[in-house]
Amino acid sequence: MPNTIPLNQEITLTVIKTACSNCNLRELCLPFGLSLEELERLDDLISTRRRIKRGDHLYRAGEAFDSIYAIRSGFFKTDVLLEDGRDQVTGFQMAGELLGLDGISTEHHTCNAIALEDSEICAIPFNRLESLSREIHNLQHHFHKVMSREIVRDHGVMMLLGTMRAEERLAAFLLNLSQRFTARGFSHAEFYLRMTREEIGSYLGLKLETVSRAFSKFQEEGYIAVQQKHIRILNVNGLKALMNHRA
Amino acid sequence: MPNTIPLNQEITLTVIKTACSNCNLRELCLPFGLSLEELERLDDLISTRRRIKRGDHLYRAGEAFDSIYAIRSGFFKTDVLLEDGRDQVTGFQMAGELLGLDGISTEHHTCNAIALEDSEICAIPFNRLESLSREIHNLQHHFHKVMSREIVRDHGVMMLLGTMRAEERLAAFLLNLSQRFTARGFSHAEFYLRMTREEIGSYLGLKLETVSRAFSKFQEEGYIAVQQKHIRILNVNGLKALMNHRA
DNA sequence: GCGTTGGCTTGATCCATGTCAACCGGAACT
DNA sequence: AGTTCCGGTTGACATGGATCAAGCCAACGC
Numbered sequence: 253m254p255n256t257i258p259l260n261q262e263i264t265l266t267v268i269k270t271a272c273s274n275c276n277l278r279e280l281c282l283p284f285g286l287s288l289e290e291l292e293r294l295d296d297l298i299s300t301r302r303r304i305k306r307g308d309h310l311y312r313a314g315e316a317f318d319s320i321y322a323i324r325s326g327f328f329k330t331d332v333l334l335e336d337g338r339d340q341v342t343g344f345q346m347a348g349e350l351l352g353l354d355g356i357s358t359e360h361h362t363c364n365a366i367a368l369e370d371s372e373i374c375a376i377p378f379n380r381l382e383s384l385s386r387e388i389h390n391l392q393h394h395f396h397k398v399m400s401r402e403i404v405r406d407h408g409v410m411m412l413l414g415t416m417r418a419e420e421r422l423a424a425f426l427l428n429l430s431q432r433f434t435a436r437g438f439s440h441a442e443f444y445l446r447m448t449r450e451e452i453g454s455y456l457g458l459k460l461e462t463v464s465r466a467f468s469k470f471q472e473e474g475y476i477a478v479q480q481k482h483i484r485i486l487n488v489n490g491l492k493a494l495m496n497h498r499a
Numbered sequence: 500m501p502n503t504i505p506l507n508q509e510i511t512l513t514v515i516k517t518a519c520s521n522c523n524l525r526e527l528c529l530p531f532g533l534s535l536e537e538l539e540r541l542d543d544l545i546s547t548r549r550r551i552k553r554g555d556h557l558y559r560a561g562e563a564f565d566s567i568y569a570i571r572s573g574f575f576k577t578d579v580l581l582e583d584g585r586d587q588v589t590g591f592q593m594a595g596e597l598l599g600l601d602g603i604s605t606e607h608h609t610c611n612a613i614a615l616e617d618s619e620i621c622a623i624p625f626n627r628l629e630s631l632s633r634e635i636h637n638l639q640h641h642f643h644k645v646m647s648r649e650i651v652r653d654h655g656v657m658m659l660l661g662t663m664r665a666e667e668r669l670a671a672f673l674l675n676l677s678q679r680f681t682a683r684g685f686s687h688a689e690f691y692l693r694m695t696r697e698e699i700g701s702y703l704g705l706k707l708e709t710v711s712r713a714f715s716k717f718q719e720e721g722y723i724a725v726q727q728k729h730i731r732i733l734n735v736n737g738l739k740a741l742m743n744h745r746a
Numbered sequence: 747g748c749g750t751t752g753g754c755t756t757g758a759t760c761c762a763t764g765t766c767a768a769c770c771g772g773a774a775c776t
Numbered sequence: 777a778g779t780t781c782c783g784g785t786t787g788a789c790a791t792g793g794a795t796c797a798a799g800c801c802a803a804c805g806c
Binding site: 665708727 | 795801
């Protein structure tokens with residue numbers, strides 16, 4: 253299958269490079285805040301674009317690390333495995349987000365990244381990113397912010413896992429998804445889940461039955477309408493209230 | 500108040516700089532892998548050393564961020580608060596570890612850092628660290644590794660909170676502490692906890708009673724000897740076995 | 747020496763979530 | 777159209793850890 257990315261514009265005189273400068277996610281992604289000239293230098297190092305089919309691994313725990321990955325389109329999950337077989341989903345990533353930051357530490361990936369739908373990623377060789385960010389202050393700073401944001405996000409998940417009850421966790425999860433879809437120009441109130449109940453449960457530290465029951469409960473209360481993976485949020489404030497409720 | 504840092508050595512001919520180059524934690528901390536000349540340049544930007552008394556805040560959630568902090572001596576916890584009053588300890592930090600990385604993202608701290616014993620920290624102005632790491636490749640790379648390590652650590656905590664049961668969590672916690680004390684040249688088998696049962700519980704997503712019961716259980720089983728905050732590990736393998744036990 | 751305080755331990759009971767099991771419904775294949 | 781399979785839903789029951797409550801111990805002040 254050839255390139256099926258809808259460009260939403262006529263291709264006229266210039267050759268369109270498959271790179272940051274013509275990516276509509278650039279303000280969500282690594283190039284945030286760069287000048288045109290800087291953007292072109294970043295383009296130079298993002299040579300590889302790769303398609304990952306639904307269910308395939310982008311990388312696996314234990315593999316040598318050499319690149320981080322920006323999601324151009326699609327949806328991923330990352331998970332870690334314990335020796336005894338237990339595993340936990342550590343995150344769901346969507347377009348414009350970076351994957352692979354965990355690998356910098358030991359130069360080996362420490363988790364698996366798996367596409368939840370057919371996806372496209374840009375591979376960014378990490379040593380070249382470091383070189384370039386020594387020259388482009390904005391790039392350096394923004395990259396630091398992205399890593400820091402990941403740490404803050406993880407703290408949020410720790411909070412969720414450590415102190416919230418099942419329904420609060422699911423409400424927080426839905427609100428978070430909604431907010432991230434909004435940031436990408438999609439509806440904040442209606443979306444398709446790319447992951448199964450089991451994957452949601454793994455992320456939230458719950459069993460799939462508990463997730464399912466919580467969905468049903470939310471539906472009974474009129475907060476959402478669920479039909480399998482199709483979610484419509486009917487009462488955002490109801491969901492928010494659920495979270496701040498108990499002391 | 501003038502400089503009150505006890506130098507613990509005679510000052511003879513050379514002036515002793517209160518900086519990385521004469522800090523015995525440097526191989527655990529930011530200066531890892533730097534040459535002597537590079538070390539001196541790092542020294543230049545670590546001008547402020549500060550004492551934090553037990554119970555005092557190094558920083559609070561919401562405060563403007565401008566520095567990260569290296570712990571020279573002592574012991575800290577970080578915690579996040581929810582609006583409704585619930586809070587969660589997100590980590591315990593000891594000498595050689597960095598605090599404040601969460602603040603880079605929004606330029607405001609997102610958690611509280613509180614000293615659990617009288618401590619001493621080195622403040623590292625972040626914009627100057629970025630400048631210097633644009634010039635010193637080793638510093639840049641090591642800093643990235645430290646941030647990435649924090650992300651990996653957080654994934655470990657997520658795993659712990661999401662999939663482990665109470666006794667596994669506590670065993671993992673003790674083994675982790677033991678390993679970090681060892682890395683600092685202390686006994687791996689005997690140490691004092693700096694935090695209360697409640698703080699341990701908050702970190703592990705458990706109530707203090709559950710933590711207490713698990714300690715008692717471990718003692719009955721002969722894995723450890725507990726007397727209040729004094730812990731002796733009698734059977735490391737017993738603790739390790741506890742963790743990998745169930746599928 | 748004695749009371750007070752804060753942190754810790756232990757017991758009894760409760761409840762949220764896990765576990766086990768049955769069933770449902772849509773998608774893919776024959 | 778029928779079969780299989782996978783993911784989801786729902787119910788009945790079990791249980792790990794929370795909750796509530798009492799008491800203990802060590803440090804500290806008077």
